[in-house]
Amino acid sequence: MERVLVTGGAGFIGSNFCNLNKEKFSVVALDNLFLGDPANLDEDVEFIEGSANNKEDLDKTGDVNYVVHLAGTSSAPMFMDDGFVDGYVNSIQSFATVLDWARKKGAKKVLYASTSSLYGNNPLPLLETQSVTPINHYAVTKRAYEHMARCYNKVYPNMDIIGFRFMSVYGPNEEAKGKFANLISQFCWDYARERVPVIYGDGEQTRDFTNVRDVVQGLTKAIELDKQLGAEVFNIGTGRATSVNEIAEALEKAFDNGIKAKHIENPVKEDYVEGQYADISKIKEVLGYEPTVKLEDGIKEQVENLRMERIRGTSSDELR
Numbered sequence: 001m002e003r004v005l006v007t008g009g010a011g012f013i014g015s016n017f018c019n020l021n022k023e024k025f026s027v028v029a030l031d032n033l034f035l036g037d038p039a040n041l042d043e044d045v046e047f048i049e050g051s052a053n054n055k056e057d058l059d060k061t062g063d064v065n066y067v068v069h070l071a072g073t074s075s076a077p078m079f080m081d082d083g084f085v086d087g088y089v090n091s092i093q094s095f096a097t098v099l100d101w102a103r104k105k106g107a108k109k110v111l112y113a114s115t116s117s118l119y120g121n122n123p124l125p126l127l128e129t130q131s132v133t134p135i136n137h138y139a140v141t142k143r144a145y146e147h148m149a150r151c152y153n154k155v156y157p158n159m160d161i162i163g164f165r166f167m168s169v170y171g172p173n174e175e176a177k178g179k180f181a182n183l184i185s186q187f188c189w190d191y192a193r194e195r196v197p198v199i200y201g202d203g204e205q206t207r208d209f210t211n212v213r214d215v216v217q218g219l220t221k222a223i224e225l226d227k228q229l230g231a232e233v234f235n236i237g238t239g240r241a242t243s244v245n246e247i248a249e250a251l252e253k254a255f256d257n258g259i260k261a262k263h264i265e266n267p268v269k270e271d272y273v274e275g276q277y278a279d280i281s282k283i284k285e286v287l288g289y290e291p292t293v294k295l296e297d298g299i300k301e302q303v304e305n306l307r308m309e310r311i312r313g314t315s316s317d318e319l320r
């Protein structure tokens, strides 16, 4: 069985990857628990506490065939104020360390998380060939990953280094992210606790909300592809734009507890992203990816999970 190391494996996307793929691959999750929680992982998933910035910690994971690098400082606000230096060091150092470590281990591919944030307010649909100017430090690190991947692959072409510009990912296991979680999770927690969700501006801004299962699907297809790709970068999304108002309406219907979202003047005055949806033709064509989870179903599932957690008494009341 092929062995796959998932850095950031106890985090939101990483834990979903491990849990969904534990039968297909021998997966090992490495996480320094900056934000992740080992409780996100199924009991039979191997977990090692350690940092992707550290070769000795990576060595603890053994010989691997593939690395999915999801560790890092995972959202723009984490780079504010005191987070600035650590955010950069953590993200860039972890990727450089993982690349070199994986190559020396003889890994076939490193997959890594880039982000749709680097498109800013580019024309829609967002396309991999558009020129991009990252609008915040977080997106700068992801753009740096893409350049690092290209240069590294030029020198060491035997190991593919494939990037994924994730759109707005939602799904289970986001609780540890708290205030950094996706809007769908944040709103779910608000409705469930009978707190009023806050919508910035008129709520007509759109995002390409992508269920984490589809993100895992894309990553898995890239591992399984029996063809060298070099240092390609793929959008991964649904190709559909959904407004924040539509999300609020869907959740109001699902919770049906009389709570209604309120609109406030948008406090983000600069570079606020007004619209987002991906052109996904490249990933469809090259990897055979196809989004499978309809937003209505993904939301229903998320609400149901929350209900079950409350019944079992496992949901935290101090999320934000």
Ligand SMILES: NC(=O)c1ccc[n+]([C@@H]2O[C@H](COP(=O)([O-])OP(=O)(O)OC[C@H]3O[C@@H](n4cnc5c(N)ncnc54)[C@H](O)[C@@H]3O)[C@@H](O)[C@H]2O)c1
Pocket (backbone or CB within 6 Å): 007, 008, 009, 010, 011, 012, 013, 014, 030, 031, 032, 033, 034, 035, 036, 037, 050, 051, 052, 053, 069, 070, 071, 072, 073, 074, 075, 090, 094, 113, 114, 115, 116, 165, 166, 167, 168, 169, 170, 177, 182
């Ligand atoms: N969630 C999204 O919508 C989205 C969108 C675009 C890109 N991404 C990227 O995808 C990746 C995963 O995102 P996520 O939403 O699962 O975030 P997350 O914060 O839940 O996961 C990141 C994990 O990495 C761990 N980590 C951080 N630094 C580490 C280090 N040096 N060594 C080991 N572990 C470390 C954290 O503890 C956390 O568990 C991130 O790189 C993020 O930037 C996410």
